[in-house]
Amino acid sequence: MKKTKGFTLTRRAFAYPYVLFLLLFVVVPLVLILLNAFWVDGALSLDNFVEFFSDVTGLKVLENSLIIGFATTLLCLLIGYPTAYFLSKYHASSKVYVLLFILPTWVNFLIRTLSTKAIFLALGIELGMGTVVFGMVYNYLPYMILPLHTAISGIDKSLIEASHDLGANNLETFVKTILPLSWTGILSGITMVFIPSVSTFAISELLSNRQIFLFGDSIQTKFSQNMYGVGSVMSLVMLLLVVLFNLLVNRAGGNDDDVSRSML
Amino acid sequence: MKKTFSLILALLMIVFTLCACQPNQSDKLVIYNWADYIYDTDLEDFADYYFEQTGRTVDITYVTFDTNETMLTKIQQGDADVDVICPSEYAIQKLIEGGYCLPINYFTDASYQNSQYVDDRIVAKIDQVFDNLNCPEVGTVKMSDYMVPYMWGTLGVLYNQDVFEANGITQEQIEQAGWGVLWNKDANGDQLCADLNKRIFMKDSIRDVYASTVLYLKQYGLLPYGYENMSVGELINTVDDALLSAVEEVLIQQKDVLYGYEVDFGKNDLIAGTAYADLAWSGDAIYAIEEGEIEGVTLNYFSPEVGGNIWFDGWVIPTACQNEEGAKLFIDYLNRPDIATQNMVYIGYTSAVDSRQICQMDEVLQILLENEYAELDEYGNIDASYFFDSEIRYPLDHLDQDYVDTRLGVMKDFGANNSEVVQIWERVRSTGISAWTLLGVSVLLLGVVVGTIYMLIYVDQRKRMCVLIQE
Numbered sequence: 001m002k003k004t005k006g007f008t009l010t011r012r013a014f015a016y017p018y019v020l021f022l023l024l025f026v027v028v029p030l031v032l033i034l035l036n037a038f039w040v041d042g043a044l045s046l047d048n049f050v051e052f053f054s055d056v057t058g059l060k061v062l063e064n065s066l067i068i069g070f071a072t073t074l075l076c077l078l079i080g081y082p083t084a085y086f087l088s089k090y091h092a093s094s095k096v097y098v099l100l101f102i103l104p105t106w107v108n109f110l111i112r113t114l115s116t117k118a119i120f121l122a123l124g125i126e127l128g129m130g131t132v133v134f135g136m137v138y139n140y141l142p143y144m145i146l147p148l149h150t151a152i153s154g155i156d157k158s159l160i161e162a163s164h165d166l167g168a169n170n171l172e173t174f175v176k177t178i179l180p181l182s183w184t185g186i187l188s189g190i191t192m193v194f195i196p197s198v199s200t201f202a203i204s205e206l207l208s209n210r211q212i213f214l215f216g217d218s219i220q221t222k223f224s225q226n227m228y229g230v231g232s233v234m235s236l237v238m239l240l241l242v243v244l245f246n247l248l249v250n251r252a253g254g255n256d257d258d259v260s261r262s263m264l
Numbered sequence: 265m266k267k268t269f270s271l272i273l274a275l276l277m278i279v280f281t282l283c284a285c286q287p288n289q290s291d292k293l294v295i296y297n298w299a300d301y302i303y304d305t306d307l308e309d310f311a312d313y314y315f316e317q318t319g320r321t322v323d324i325t326y327v328t329f330d331t332n333e334t335m336l337t338k339i340q341q342g343d344a345d346v347d348v349i350c351p352s353e354y355a356i357q358k359l360i361e362g363g364y365c366l367p368i369n370y371f372t373d374a375s376y377q378n379s380q381y382v383d384d385r386i387v388a389k390i391d392q393v394f395d396n397l398n399c400p401e402v403g404t405v406k407m408s409d410y411m412v413p414y415m416w417g418t419l420g421v422l423y424n425q426d427v428f429e430a431n432g433i434t435q436e437q438i439e440q441a442g443w444g445v446l447w448n449k450d451a452n453g454d455q456l457c458a459d460l461n462k463r464i465f466m467k468d469s470i471r472d473v474y475a476s477t478v479l480y481l482k483q484y485g486l487l488p489y490g491y492e493n494m495s496v497g498e499l500i501n502t503v504d505d506a507l508l509s510a511v512e513e514v515l516i517q518q519k520d521v522l523y524g525y526e527v528d529f530g531k532n533d534l535i536a537g538t539a540y541a542d543l544a545w546s547g548d549a550i551y552a553i554e555e556g557e558i559e560g561v562t563l564n565y566f567s568p569e570v571g572g573n574i575w576f577d578g579w580v581i582p583t584a585c586q587n588e589e590g591a592k593l594f595i596d597y598l599n600r601p602d603i604a605t606q607n608m609v610y611i612g613y614t615s616a617v618d619s620r621q622i623c624q625m626d627e628v629l630q631i632l633l634e635n636e637y638a639e640l641d642e643y644g645n646i647d648a649s650y651f652f653d654s655e656i657r658y659p660l661d662h663l664d665q666d667y668v669d670t671r672l673g674v675m676k677d678f679g680a681n682n683s684e685v686v687q688i689w690e691r692v693r694s695t696g697i698s699a700w701t702l703l704g705v706s707v708l709l710l711g712v713v714v715g716t717i718y719m720l721i722y723v724d725q726r727k728r729m730c731v732l733i734q735e
Contacts, residue, residue: 055687057687057690057691057694058690059695061690061694063443063699064694064697064698064699067699067702067703068698068699068702070703070706070707071702071703071705073697074706074709074710075709078709078710078713087535099270121538125526126462129697129702130697133702169724171720171721171724172721172724173715173719174717175717175721208524209465209524209525210468210524210525210526210693211519211522211524211525211696211697212697213690213693213694218690218694218695221686221689221690222686224331224333224334225333225334225682225683225686226336226337226682227683227686244519
């Protein structure tokens, strides 16, 4: 047999389509954003950055978005944790209950949000900040519950029994055993909720009649008004925030491999 | 094995090349237009017409854009292979000034069959407003050499008449309030109607908001010093710091009475009766009024007395056009009275075809009758006065040139000032939204939950300690 060099169908070859996809739809757009941000009138320049960071309005809009993202994440955690906890405790083996929580995500989120709006209108609730946060919590809650459920279900029951044997009551067991052991789930839940909720604009537009103006709206306005430079800078700021946040969360998770895996 | 594979590959390649080399049997025409801005079957009928005229078949592709800006970006970056486009007047100005358009000479070239049907008042108006149009390498040009008007209309106030009537407010009072309706103010600057609070929509469209706001300033005497005597046309095309800050101030005040901002949903909310007033284009208003009638809501529309905006959408042929003959045929075809009427009936906007010429034509009346826009009178004649006498559909008195000068202005491109207007708009949109309360509430909530858990644990520990001590 002659040894041929060239294309051989190894397992690695199956990754090529995705690598191509990645290059075309992730790397190229990123490069374009970088170009738009730094390239002003045919020369490298920081003008776009100066324009964005000297504008109080843009920063205020960013601040509002971050706070709304924070509040959404917190509410999701406060509602999601007990739900995931009791789900794992009482229905660990039953997939049906878990399914009940994923079910809403099968309906297109735009339709869900429009229905939420219709309900608010029917109840006579005035649209505003409250309804926007409600809509976001409603939309992102499943993404909090699922990783939490996985983490809590994975806790070794004998550890909980040991905690009881050593004299801890239910609450102490929860704080000192279950909570630290489900830390990885909490972190990935937070990432999965915080990042999309900071950059959202469709939910805020629909559920506040466009009254609540968020960072996503602002970026969209910039691009639709042909201000690609500033729009790209804003997208970069958003991207940096997300990366920074991920790093922070990773650090909080220590060097635990599970965390970085669940993060991806 | 390898040989067979190569052979198959070679054969395949030959087949493909042959396909590509075959003479193209049918022409192509790519139309770049707003969504829902043409009667569906027009395109098929035009393909037949094209065959009659040229003896060739044509493949028509209909591509849509949602804002003039999207279209402009695509054309300017050269990634639109389109043959004919239908933007608004200010975008056409930008296209011509950028050298992206081919001359059509629709009104000077005698070879067009239907050019006499286009309302000459509209053509005159457009040339008068864009009088100093510069096309690179050509010099000063007339806009009507490059553009063929398609639809036109006004910007005004759409409102729920039932709500006002229930509050004892007459139509006269509403029309006196003019643009003030959108600020919930009557002619004297007092509150117009308590029910209107938080039930007013503004368009999320910077140019339309700007035009209506400067005219609101004019109406209530809020213009900065030195702007009072400007005509409407000058005023809505003036963008400077003094005017911008005045606009910003009243737009921020307006937020107290607003239900929100809208682009497409607004008319549906008015039809459903959840909102009572909206900034609207005449064509949308006609649609809303007709739908409202079906739903049992009386809507009405007016263009305020102090002045307003009149706009024109028209066809242009881009320099990238591959089928100039087809594009010109298509534009000419759309001005045939029956086709124009069908489009009007379907879209709801007003065609630039002269109503004085077509209002007696049989084929036009027949279409109107079929679509219930006209009725048979006692002598069996078709009466289409409902359609042609509608002041919303045909704000004809505004076409009279002198009148337009003082009352309805055409908006030009903001040019270099665009980014300043965007800044004002973003400031307005983000004012009054403070998330700090939300942050406070969230932190408090977190504190309460964590605190309760630790307190419970502490209390429990104390209890157990007490038990141990007692033992």
